[in-house]
Amino acid sequence: MAKNxxxxxxxxxxxxSRSKNFEEVALGYTEEMxxxxxxxCLECKDPVCIEGCPVNVQIPSFIKYIKEKKYAEAAAxxxxxxxxxxxxxxVCPQEEQCEAKCILSKxxxxxxxxxxxxxxxxxxxxxxxxxxAVKFKAGKNSVAVVGSGPGGLTCAADLAIKGYDVxxxxxxxxxxxxxxxxxxxxxxxKSIVKAEVEYLKSIGVKFQMNVVIxxxxxxxxLFDEGFKAVYLGLGAGLPKFMNLPGENLLSIYSAxxxxxxxxxxxxxxxxxxxxxxxxxxxxxxxxxxxVAMDAVRSALRYGANQAMIIYRRSKEELPARKEEIENAEExxxxxxxxxxxxxxxxxxxxxxxxxxxxxxxxxEPDSSGRRKPVPIKGSEFLFDVDVVVVxxxxxxxxxxxxxxxxxxxxxWGNIEIFNEYGQTSMKGVFxxxxxxxxxxxxxxxxxxxxxSAEGIDLxxxxx
Amino acid sequence: MTLxxxxxxxxxxxxxxxxxSPLIARHAKPGQFVVIRAFEKSERxxxxxxxxxxxxGTITLYIQEVGASTARIAGLKEGENFLDIAGPLGRxxxxxxxxxxxxxxxxxxxxITYPETKAYKESGNYVISIMGFRSKDHVILEDEMKVxxxxxxxxxxxxxxKEKGFVTDKLREIIKRGDKIDxxxxxxxxxxMKVxxxxxxxxxxxxxxxLNSIMVDGTGMCGACRVEVGGKTKFACVDGPEFDAHQVDxxxxxxxxxxxxxxxxxxxxxxxxxxxxxxx
Ligand SMILES: Cc1cc2nc3c(=O)[nH]c(=O)nc-3n(C[C@H](O)[C@H](O)[C@H](O)COP(=O)(O)OP(=O)(O)OC[C@H]3O[C@@H](n4cnc5c(N)ncnc54)[C@H](O)[C@@H]3O)c2cc1C
Ligand code: SF4
Ligand code: FES
Numbered sequence: 001m002a003k004n005x006x007x008x009x010x011x012x013x014x015x016x017s018r019s020k021n022f023e024e025v026a027l028g029y030t031e032e033m034x035x036x037x038x039x040x041c042l043e044c045k046d047p048v049c050i051e052g053c054p055v056n057v058q059i060p061s062f063i064k065y066i067k068e069k070k071y072a073e074a075a076a077x078x079x080x081x082x083x084x085x086x087x088x089x090x091v092c093p094q095e096e097q098c099e100a101k102c103i104l105s106k107x108x109x110x111x112x113x114x115x116x117x118x119x120x121x122x123x124x125x126x127x128x129x130x131x132x133a134v135k136f137k138a139g140k141n142s143v144a145v146v147g148s149g150p151g152g153l154t155c156a157a158d159l160a161i162k163g164y165d166v167x168x169x170x171x172x173x174x175x176x177x178x179x180x181x182x183x184x185x186x187x188x189x190k191s192i193v194k195a196e197v198e199y200l201k202s203i204g205v206k207f208q209m210n211v212v213i214x215x216x217x218x219x220x221x222l223f224d225e226g227f228k229a230v231y232l233g234l235g236a237g238l239p240k241f242m243n244l245p246g247e248n249l250l251s252i253y254s255a256x257x258x259x260x261x262x263x264x265x266x267x268x269x270x271x272x273x274x275x276x277x278x279x280x281x282x283x284x285x286x287x288x289x290x291v292a293m294d295a296v297r298s299a300l301r302y303g304a305n306q307a308m309i310i311y312r313r314s315k316e317e318l319p320a321r322k323e324e325i326e327n328a329e330e331x332x333x334x335x336x337x338x339x340x341x342x343x344x345x346x347x348x349x350x351x352x353x354x355x356x357x358x359x360x361x362x363x364e365p366d367s368s369g370r371r372k373p374v375p376i377k378g379s380e381f382l383f384d385v386d387v388v389v390v391x392x393x394x395x396x397x398x399x400x401x402x403x404x405x406x407x408x409x410x411x412w413g414n415i416e417i418f419n420e421y422g423q424t425s426m427k428g429v430f431x432x433x434x435x436x437x438x439x440x441x442x443x444x445x446x447x448x449x450x451x452s453a454e455g456i457d458l459x460x461x462x463x
Numbered sequence: 464m465t466l467x468x469x470x471x472x473x474x475x476x477x478x479x480x481x482x483x484s485p486l487i488a489r490h491a492k493p494g495q496f497v498v499i500r501a502f503e504k505s506e507r508x509x510x511x512x513x514x515x516x517x518x519x520g521t522i523t524l525y526i527q528e529v530g531a532s533t534a535r536i537a538g539l540k541e542g543e544n545f546l547d548i549a550g551p552l553g554r555x556x557x558x559x560x561x562x563x564x565x566x567x568x569x570x571x572x573x574x575i576t577y578p579e580t581k582a583y584k585e586s587g588n589y590v591i592s593i594m595g596f597r598s599k600d601h602v603i604l605e606d607e608m609k610v611x612x613x614x615x616x617x618x619x620x621x622x623x624x625k626e627k628g629f630v631t632d633k634l635r636e637i638i639k640r641g642d643k644i645d646x647x648x649x650x651x652x653x654x655x656m657k658v659x660x661x662x663x664x665x666x667x668x669x670x671x672x673x674l675n676s677i678m679v680d681g682t683g684m685c686g687a688c689r690v691e692v693g694g695k696t697k698f699a700c701v702d703g704p705e706f707d708a709h710q711v712d713x714x715x716x717x718x719x720x721x722x723x724x725x726x727x728x729x730x731x732x733x734x735x736x737x738x739x740x741x742x743x
Contacts, residue, residue, distance in 0.1 A: 171680070172680065173500055173507075173547040173549070210548060210549035211549070212549060212682055215551060215552055216549070216551070217486060217490070237682070237684040238683055239685065239686045248696060248715060251722070253687075254685060254686040256684055256685045256686065260680065260685050261679065265679065270730070271726075271730040274505050274531045274730055275506045276723045276726035276727070349718060350715070350718035350719070397682070398701075399682055399683055399701060
């Protein structure tokens with residue numbers, strides 16, 4: 001049989017039906033599809049794709065297992081370096097990472113590494129097919145991980161595998177960080193995150209939920225309890241606002257609030273679940289990144305007649321992943337480019353009714369290399385809305401850091417680290433992920449968690 | 464999971480819970496709150512910590528049945544559990560010796576003024592407490608408050624117990640009698656805090672209010688709890704909940720806390736099968 005040369009598309013729910021439900025958009029490969037796609041991997045002698053992966057997943061090796069129909073082995077291979085394959089297969093920007101390096105990408109058709117990773121990861125999630133978790137004997141040395149985002153989960157998993165007794169402390173009632181409160185069900189089903197968390201439990205990681213370090217316990221309390229080292233994976237949890245007049249009007253949300261109500265609190269199942277949300281007919285989401293796309297696509301699913309992106313530059317500059325922009329367009333999201341909000345105007349009860357927008361044009365490139373939007377004088381106009389979501393980014397959450405002056409932060413409030421292992425200015429305390437870099441990606445946070453697990457291992461051995 | 468050690472229904476729709484939570488009990492300070500998610504499908508709601516017993520590892524909460532989530536909580540019994548409870552959250556109250564202090568509590572807000580009234584007293588202040596309730600069968604904490612106050616007053620809207628009238632009537636009376644008041648603390652319905660704040664502003668008496676904004680996470684992550692203080696946006700859960708009342712935009716707060724009135728009605732009716740009995 002001749003080798004397959006076509007990059008196999010992954011089936012999706014039709015745009016028509018998916019824009020009305022919160023279920024997962026991309027349906028995943030069937031076994032047959034996975035086998036056809038795996039066949040395309042050339043098993044290069046010098047696999048450059050691996051360099052493109054921030055955690056160096058052994059890509060050709062796991063794909064080879066898929067070719068041999070050894071799916072559990074494929075998943076185990078990935079898990080040697082990446083404890084969350086089902087998550088990464090779904091949310092990693094593969095087009096900029098592994099797939100960008102794949103030599104087949106020169107012809108524009110790289111191996112669909114992410115989709116294969118998802119296939120293998122999901123195979124191993126199923127209880128019947130789960131790679132029987134290796135039982136690691138927890139040693140006498142214990143490590144505390146603060147924050148259960150992808151960085152914290154990865155650091156915990158790696159330390160457990162190295163034989164440490166690891167406890168994760170999480171402020172919220174559910175483990176996963178942005179994976180559970182931010183990224184919507186239709187991109188990353190919460191059952192997947194739960195299953196990955198179960199895997200961590202099966203290798204001995206303990207979870208303490210509803211504990212806010214800095215409030216419920218201090219960082220010093222953790223050391224007093226006997227932990228030898230601490231990893232801080234606090235994330236970038238503080239939503240930015242624009243400080244415009246009228247920004248606190250009713251039905252104006254931060255993206256964090258809008259998505260938390262939706263994903264963590266399940267407002268889309270109201271009134272079965274108690275947490276409400278304002279659904280709105282004309283929903284304007286301000287911003288052009290992945291978070292904005294998640295919010296605007298959620299608004300569509302709540303039944304908005306018009307779910308709109310308001311972005312101050314043009315389509316070329318949208319920072320969101322191309323795939324997500326295309327998904328949004330297909331589903332019926334409207335994009336308003338080169339407009340910038342100046343003010344929000346409300347009704348007598350305080351609900352937002354209009355945004356005053358100003359038209360922009362693109363000027364010279366700025367420090368980021370993107371052309372800078374410049375306001376056009378006299379171009380202001382009123383735009384009707386009934387729900388607004390502000391998705392212009394997050395900064396560092398100060399809850400722990402403002403009571404822990406020993407940990408040095410930079411002028412943006414991010415933790416300063418002093419070596420590749422994420423060593424902070426406090427002995428025995430390591431940090432990584434969004435709290436160090438500012439908003440980045442799941443896999444970068446995981447990479448940092450891995451590095452810190454190595455650093456913590458070295459640190460404890462040196463004690 | 465947090466065990467309910469003791470539950471008492473104190474007054475109409477107000478329930479006292481003593482729950483086991485050693486970590487929170489160890490760190491809680493007056494003015495701080497917890498966020499509770501009682502059941503899988505419940506909202507996360509902020510409840511101020513009324514009292515704590517660090518030795519026995521318990522905290523005391525007063526919860527008023529006002530919506531769907533609190534109605535479900537009201538059904539919990541001793542020996543049962545709250546699913547999730549996180550805290551202590553928010554900044555502790557800044558309580559020092561200033562001289563003469565009036566603490567004003569409205570309805571279930573009285574449960575919140577209690578630990579602070581106690582702290583004012585323990586710091587050596589002369590403390591006058593005023594608690595206002597709708598009627599006799601809404602009264603809570605009367606005896607406890609007497610112990611920690613130099614003067615303790617209770618008003619009821621309908622005159623069915625102690626003095627008829629509002630807390631503001633009593634406040635005006637005390638100001639009129641010429642005492643030099645150094646600080647006022649007010650906790651209760653937003654409209655009551657607004658009126659108290661207007662009165663004390665007129666008399667230039669420093670006043671602190673604890674803002675009851677809507678919250679989700681309670682850790683500064685969402686901004687649901689935004690309030691405007693001195694023209695600046697603040698997050699009540701991490702920057703507060705207590706602020707200088709004279710700087711607070713109460714009109715905005717009043718509107719924001721009513722944001723989900725329609726939705727609350729819908730889910731309250733769904734679970735209780737009865738009409739909402741108007742809020743305090
Ligand atoms: C809506 C949205 C969509 C995104 N989409 C993508 C995507 O498609 N692909 C991608 O690669 N990246 C995406 N990102 C970015 C990515 O999610 C983050 O970069 C990543 O989650 C950061 O991981 P982290 O481990 O550093 O922290 P987080 O995931 O932010 O987790 C931090 C955790 O720490 C907890 N915490 C904080 N402070 C304390 C404390 N004091 N005590 C206890 N616990 C605490 C928090 O509650 C939280 O659970 C998205 C982000 C958002 C918001
Ligand atoms: S983890 Fe992400 S970057 Fe690495 S191989 Fe998998 S999809 Fe590619
Ligand atoms: S409740 Fe979410 S930031 Fe205050």
